[in-house]
Amino acid sequence: MMKPCLILGGGVSGRAARRLAETLGMEAEILSDPAPCPPEEAVAHRSLLVTSPGVVPLTSPLWQAAARRAERGEVEFISELEFGFRHLPRRRCIAITGTNGKTTTTELACHLLNASGVPAVTAGNIGVPLSDIAADMREGKLQPETLPVVEVSSFQLERADSFAPVAAALLNLESDHINRYAGGFEEYCEVKRGIFRHVPEENRIFGLSLPAPRRVEVRAGRLFVDGRELIDTAGTRLHAPHNQENLAAAVELALRLLPEGGVFRREFTDAILSFEPGRHRIELVAEQDGIRYVNDSKATNPASVLAALRTLPQRRCAVLLLGGLDKGMDFTPLLEEKERVRFAVLYGACRAAIAAVLDGKIPFAECGNDFEKAVEIASAHALPGDTVLLSPACASMDMFRDYKERGDRFAAAVHALLSERSGGTGPV
Template identity: 35%
Template sequence: MTTPDQPRTPLAGVERALVIGLGASGAAAARALRDAGVAVTMVDDRPDHPAAAELADSGIEVALGVAPVQRVDGADLVVPSPGVPEHAPVLVRADQLDVPVWSEPELGARLFPRRLLAVTGTNGKTSTTELLAAMLRAGGLDARTCGNIGVPFTAAAAEAPADAVLVAELSSFQLRFVQQLRPEVGVLLNLAADHLDWHPSLAAYGEAKARLWHAQQPGDWAVANARDPLTRQLAERLAPAGRAHFDGAGAVDGHGVGVRDGALVADTPAFHGRVVALDELPLDAPHHRANVAAAAAAALLAGVPADAVAGAARAYHPGRHRLELVAELDGVRYVDDSKATNVHAAAAALHSAPSIVWVAGGLAKGVDLSALAADLGAVRHAVLIGTAAEELAGVCAGAGVPAQIADSIEDAVVAAARQARPGDTVLLAPACASFDQFAGYAERGERFAAAVQALRPTTAPEGGHGGEA
């Protein structure tokens, strides 16, 4: 296993730093820089923020309601929040002045080198990160999840003992601005059109993700999805170290973990053979099998014994709002997959049941939703919400799927219940972000679940119980 070498002077030449955004990752970056003796200015274009007073009292200059571009001049380093796109004026100005731009994980990796395994991709990042950490713990390691899951990377790295292993979920926003962050195993799960309001193109989005492997060295591993041509191509073109693959439905060529004879089977330098039977996994869904295969490949490549990997895979249950069964009423299953915030994730969910009443919609984030037309074969009816409702209605019409628009998630649940027949699944798989109507995907899922619980078991389908919708 590799251990990153700490640069002797990780902040050489950095006397003044500009941190953009007062969120959790920005605060973690600012505190770490302050503790390293750097003069820190934090800016946020919002006129107030609940964390501002505490940060200011701790010796950090806080400027609210200020355009960040006004503070670039004189800075030796810029650390942007994930919400700041690369075309933002502040980052354009930093580039003009040759001021380095590091994401918060890049800063943490430089200041606090730790053993690191990292996961990115369009979908499945959180589940795979959790699975991988559970496998490492089962193997006796002190594994700590961080990044987009729980604690900011820099805070986790600062607090972790030297022998801990960080397991980081990283976004394309964070990876776009890394140079020295070096995971000994970096997993790219999949790649599909998403966040094209932030990245200029799908190609740029993919290359940002692939920076996960940029600083890897001999002995490190890049793990890519064998069934996703884009991730395979990125690994072949950009991964400088060893390459392995995972496949939740078939065998893999070379190193990695795939499926053969009803089981996950591994071929890695340390282990070759059967890992765990598919029917022993707690969730029988294609995307979950793929996540387990990806996590198993990473864990085995990191030296975890196969029996520990198998035990953790058997014990793991996906988190909230991920194909979560909310209730079964009058023979209809109500499933919350609110975390399906993009086309790729929703498409996977739409193949999880044979007959679906689909609840979808929200903020499309600049993504073309028409690709979903090919995945509506199991959908009998759609109930649509949010700013993308009209666009999704057009997608449904093109696929011959009846659809209606509801004003709220509560109205959508009632409408879906009226359309549903015994044997159907009412599936919340929005294919969109939630921020047009909710604080986040979790609130959307909770309100869906509450609306389901408010249904009376005798809610009758249109045309009578069991009749034609």
């Protein structure tokens, strides 16, 4: 065995880091708060400390003890993302960050590259830690020339000092995860911009909402590359404004990797046409009596709720289901589209914080932690032409394992409710 490695925090990322460490011949151990001994003692006698993104610097005694040792020059302390990147055989990847749209852009960029003959896999915050990709390559389960397309959260960018994607995209910056950073929104933005630390200036890509020169533009729903029309998004599943932003970023990334003119080849445009965004993103669950039921459980901050509301047909309203785990966010942006919200149903840990913003401006009801009751009340307030929209503006972990479980619970509650109303005659 080589030098001993301690991984802070378990979960998917922690297990991936341990697997990679063991592949490299290291003695690896996972340790989570609270440690079985004083934190300084727990992180002593290790040559390398790797932190999972879920370990919160402001509240984790283990993380703080590790940081103190690193500041004294006694140990190297890095993130799981950094650990995985360092051990990619070719140290080559592209990366996407931003408050919203990361997952769709990551999946789309990977889809477009594979269709164009560039072998690529999704990695990072999308569910497959970069350390697992590095281990797969080292074990021969994945070819070393495969390009990881890495979704990167702000958590993963912390302590990632040498992370150097070939090209990277910062999609947008909105209020999110403010409870993680003592410096509030400004510190959050600074961490996000750190994705460009080692990226050549010409390969730094900014989303359409951010001021920057760009080769890709969207005008009247049409995507242009260097002034030449590439595709009309009306014929794709990416025609909503927020998905046009995701498409533009994915095409910008492809321009940095494909041969000249590669984005105008038939296989590339066919790949845009064939792409379907993943589940839990403005996903139609059911329709009955002129009312649509839409699962947008992936909307974990106010900006993503606004994006969902702006996809509604003109002069149509939503009944919103809002709530969950608070991340110290500002909920006042929800009022920007208050004319589109007929009623809101609030549930979960931060329902009071949302209620304080909506009070007197958007009518609402509170349902405690009874999610099925929240769906029932939302449906009762909807009129023909309305959309009952689960777009929570919050994380899910107060009541659910993750946003996927929350979306599945919503779908199940909707189907049960509508089946009961139709006399139990089957799925709706």
